[in-house]
Amino acid sequence: MSTFQISNRKNGDIVILDISGELDAHTAPSLEEAITGLIGQNEHRIIVNCTSLEYISSAGLGVFMAYIEDVRELGGDIKLAEMKPSVYNVFDLLGFPTLYDILEKETEAVAKFNEND
């Protein structure tokens, strides 16, 4: 069975979700729950740190597709950082790099949120 874990931490008013393992149709609902939970708490400055994400399928990408507009309408964003090349390739195949902020380092994602203040 796919293993997937999420934990979150805060950096000022930014929430950082650390995701690890395999994100597929089996595990995507837990990421969806985490993101909708944050939106419900009015947390809309979100960084997803993918350091330990080993694999993603379109079911995982679908979570980012479904909620990015909601978050942006609230004045926030979902920025992605620290992807392994094999994970980045999947985002790249669908043209995500022109639609999402995908940063090499988490610190760059934090800086990007702060520069827009």
Place this chain on the structure above:
Amino acid sequence: MAKSPTYKLEVPASTDQLSVARDFVCDHARSFGFGPAEVEGIRLAVDEAMTNVIKHAYKFDDSKTVYINVGMRSNEFWVAIQDTGDTFRIENYQEPDVEQRIKDRKKGGVGVYLIRKLMDKVEYSQKNAHNEIKMIKKR
């Protein structure tokens, strides 16, 4: 001529079996001589095809079975995924506009597009109440 080897796996149509199917196919892809990038591409194509079967052909009925066959012939590696559920009509398929799907808050709908990008050839067929998607990758 010697028959090309084929390997079979049958799993319940449940998303918790996706990693089992992915690992099964990838082990054979590696043995066939594919490098890490190709193996990752095959892993994703298998996942997308099986997810579509679970979701669209079987509508999440986990009492149903997904049949996975893997084979090799000269420089070709193929994966066939079969089901006995609703038939996918490739003739009705349209390439997704990802930007528009994001605007419409759509959760995906890009699996077939990925499969076609990742594999060299993709064939759909129906025989004896079985639907099949056959995905071919050349070495």
